[in-house]
Amino acid sequence: MTLGLSLGIVVGYLLFALAVGLVAYRVSETTAEDYYLASRSIGTVVLLFTTFATLLSAFTFFGGPNLAFAAGPEWLIVMGTLDGVLFAVLWYAIGYKQWLIGNRNGYVTLGEMLGDRFGSTGLRALVAGVSLLWLFPYVMLQQMGAGEALVGLTDGVVPYWGGAALITAFMILYVVLAGMRGVAWTDTIQGLFMLSVVWIAAVWVVSAVGGVGAATGAMLEARPEFGSFGGGVYSVGFIVSTAITIAFGVTMFPQINQRFFVAKSGETLKRSFALWPVLVLLLFVPAFMLGAWAAGMPVDVPDGANVLPVVLNEYTPAWFAALVIAGAMAAMMSSSDSMLLSGSSYFTRDLYRPVVNADASERREAWVARIGVAGFALLAFVASLFRPGTLIEVGDTAFSGFALLALPVICALYWERTTRTGMIVGVLVPQLVYLAVVLSAVVGSVPTLPRAVFGGWDIALGLMALSAVLTVGVSLLTAPTAESDASRFAVTGD
């Protein structure tokens, strides 16, 4: 009975979210082209929440609490620092600059902006290709998270693959039916809903165990080392490299980076920037502390399940636990969809049109985008069945891959002397090295290359440095090509 109720609520909520998307689609009758350009009118609240929606992923709801449960509440510090502070600074340095440039020249994607500045279709396609490559594990992460969430919620009655398949089906349905539009304000509704239920959940659980002090006390009794800052997996190297790679990586995420082009005015970016640290904290504190406190609770977390659903099942009524999981899955679905949609605009604008078929009709392009999204989501689903790592590991792989793009892009934005060859070498070489490292862990027949060295320092941090050195070094050694035009990135004068 309870099981049926839980599943009913999850599926019902997902259908409801789908309906909201459909209504949004009907209300905003815009063409595919209009979607991106009309989006230049996005205001503060919507911009803030569509960006926030990226945080509403399996990485935050399930991966974070799982890590806090296993290793201690320091994860709150790592995520708060990288997302609340470092990302905000990059929001200004990369985001505002891109907004100024995009506003002058009408860019819609990162690849388009760089391709135009350096007069290179190859660079444009390279940036789009790299972005799509790392989007893959991040979409897969949502499927893994959903699979594990339903295992936790139903005590294993629904198998892992069932949950993963459910969210994949909804992802594809959402994209094909609700299409390319209206995603922004469904993100906003989902964001507000999840922020509220996570707090209600925290208050509910904490009052059931006798208050914050008692929860922390029980946690420290079970795991005394959780009380002191640092130690265990949280080495200096881990904290610094995780914070840096994820923060830089987030700025290069297709749907985040695309948001940098779409704000209505500079004012919108400014207000979002100042509110960001507080908003981030509001989500992370209850989510991650619940995970850490669970270490002191008499709950039994089955292998391969997420800790948050288990805790909710124990301390809150079944309908509420199911509602939180449903909300989390719907939020994950809608943020995966903004990722898939931005990804599809990278695919059609930067790869399909310039490289494959320049004369494709708009109708054909829209179909290519949809088929591409469905194929992408299905492949990610298949890959998610192999469960190649924990949620945090898979997420971190994706973030690091994106992070390797960040420094060459910053170089291009601020240094006029950057050349096309410098950009291509600076992007391509670190990507190839990192890809070799990642694949060596997946492919059984080759020795696994280390991901971290000297006690937790991520190899990706070194590759970020390499990307900057290569971009600057090769740019100094080569002359700008005739097609490149540094004035495209100027923000003053006419």
Added chain:
Amino acid sequence: MVRSRRDIVWLPTFALLVAFAVPWPLWGVDRVVAGLPVWIWWHVAWLGLCTVLFSLFARSGAWERGMGLRPEGDRP
């Protein structure tokens, strides 16, 4: 260029805000204050400080001057 010399101070400010969002001075400290480890309070307070300073940065005109633009209110 309308970049003011005083704006340079924002560079080290941002660096400090990022660096000490992690409560490094409390490394290994295990005191519990008001129900939570004291280093979590440091982090919460620090992010509050970030929001205050970020909005000051945005409102002071340094936001535009940092990109070589003239703030709205400054136009002759």
